Amino acid sequence: MRFGIFYEHQLPRPWKADSEHRLLQESLDQIELADRLGYYCAWEVEHHFLEEYSHSSAPEVFLGAASQRTSRIRLGHGVIQLPTNHPARVAERVSTLDLVSNGRVELGLGEGSTPLELHPFGRRFREKREVWEDAVRALIPMFGDGGVEYHGPHFDFPLRNVLPKPMQKPHPPLWVACSRRDTIEAAGAWGMGALGFQFVSADEAHTWVAAYYDAYLTRLARLADYVTNPNIAVVSGFMCCPTDEEAHVKADGWTFFAFALRFYATQPPGEPGAVDLWKEYQAFRHTPEGERMHAGGLIGSPETIRAKLRKFEASHVDQVILLNQAGRNAHADICASLELFADEVMPEFVQRHDEHESWKREVLAGTISLDPPSPPAEARSGARNDPAEARV
Numbered sequence: 001m002r003f004g005i006f007y008e009h010q011l012p013r014p015w016k017a018d019s020e021h022r023l024l025q026e027s028l029d030q031i032e033l034a035d036r037l038g039y040y041c042a043w044e045v046e047h048h049f050l051e052e053y054s055h056s057s058a059p060e061v062f063l064g065a066a067s068q069r070t071s072r073i074r075l076g077h078g079v080i081q082l083p084t085n086h087p088a089r090v091a092e093r094v095s096t097l098d099l100v101s102n103g104r105v106e107l108g109l110g111e112g113s114t115p116l117e118l119h120p121f122g123r124r125f126r127e128k129r130e131v132w133e134d135a136v137r138a139l140i141p142m143f144g145d146g147g148v149e150y151h152g153p154h155f156d157f158p159l160r161n162v163l164p165k166p167m168q169k170p171h172p173p174l175w176v177a178c179s180r181r182d183t184i185e186a187a188g189a190w191g192m193g194a195l196g197f198q199f200v201s202a203d204e205a206h207t208w209v210a211a212y213y214d215a216y217l218t219r220l221a222r223l224a225d226y227v228t229n230p231n232i233a234v235v236s237g238f239m240c241c242p243t244d245e246e247a248h249v250k251a252d253g254w255t256f257f258a259f260a261l262r263f264y265a266t267q268p269p270g271e272p273g274a275v276d277l278w279k280e281y282q283a284f285r286h287t288p289e290g291e292r293m294h295a296g297g298l299i300g301s302p303e304t305i306r307a308k309l310r311k312f313e314a315s316h317v318d319q320v321i322l323l324n325q326a327g328r329n330a331h332a333d334i335c336a337s338l339e340l341f342a343d344e345v346m347p348e349f350v351q352r353h354d355e356h357e358s359w360k361r362e363v364l365a366g367t368i369s370l371d372p373p374s375p376p377a378e379a380r381s382g383a384r385n386d387p388a389e390a391r392v
Helices: 019-037 059-067 087-100 115-121 125-143 181-190 202-218 244-250 252-266 277-284 288-294 302-315 331-344 346-351 353-365 377-381
Strands: 002-007 041-044 074-081 105-110 148-151 156-160 174-178 193-196 232-240 298-300 319-325
Touching: 002 019, 002 346, 019 059, 019 319, 019 331, 041 059, 041 105, 041 319, 059 074, 059 087, 074 087, 074 174, 087 105, 087 125, 087 156, 105 125, 105 193, 115 125, 125 148, 174 181, 181 193, 181 202, 193 202, 202 232, 202 302, 202 353, 232 244, 232 252, 232 302, 232 331, 244 298, 244 331, 252 277, 252 288, 252 319, 298 302, 302 331, 302 346, 319 331, 331 346, 346 353
Parallel strands: 002 041, 002 319, 041 074, 074 105, 105 174, 174 193, 193 232, 232 298, 232 319
Antiparallel strands: 148 156
16 A cells, blocks of 8 residues: 545634644645655645635645655645636646646545535535536646637636646546545546545445446446546544554544534534634533544554554555644644654555555456445445545
8 A cells, every 4th residue: 555644734723823824834844754754645635714624725835835845755636626616727737736746746636515615616516516527528638738628518618728738648647536435436437546535444445445446347437538547545534653542642633623524514604703613622522422533543553553554455445545634733743653654554565565556457457356346334224424424
């Protein structure tokens, strides 16, 4: 497996005059450290108006800054919201980032998650999948040489040459945000990498992998003329410390992350500043539900995390993305965690990545057959996913 790091740019209240400046500078320091330590990719989301949960509305600017402080780590949009961005502007910004980073961009594409974010940009929540698909069809040809025009139901673009062009040809690797079993299968059918933003167990990851490759191999239907990217990545809460006890204390931000995610997935838009999420979280943290949330993730000693990762490795996911910048997790603790993990855990799994790639080539060639994917858990039980385990 490979390992990425993930940035939501969380900033719980109370805020000081320099809070956002410090947050971004510390995040850049962490990515620079991860680059030196050999992490594969740094991913950043795009969200709008989500106070405390995500102050990450201009990922192209932040990743551009990260590109100049690093040399090896790949830089992932995880993801760009296509309904709130014009395809031509996406092509221009992504290509520019690819050039200034010397070809290190990974391009994740998503629909946007809530009316709170979509409605101010004139997009209806109920239309977001339709708009997303139209945007993909418009976007991909813009990376190619020469002029392009597009006339679709949501985007109408006259003949123009969209400049510049990306360093990676014909375009950076494509990914799509996935938070449910049906979107995992859709990612496989579209031939895009699956960015798994539901916090799944290793057993669930095994089912998701089978469902993804079944769709990729039997129902491939690309939305446009792009190079496929058969890859699966899953996001997990993370804190690596010498002992399990220390890790659980220092990873308190992970539970805030899940709490705030559920808040924005279930609450209607309100007056800005009306809710102090950190204060609300304090009342929730030590409830039985809060304890249940805190128990998940890759949080613990190197030995504990290693045992959990071996189960993920057996499921054949390609990349585990470590969510460490969350809540009030301290900068020093995040850096120490990245260093300890890179020193004592990561090498074993990176060394076996070639074995995984060999397995994947045989699956794609049809010489290895996977077990048919089981029905989704929600279909078997009639239950819906917990909003706290929805899209990042």
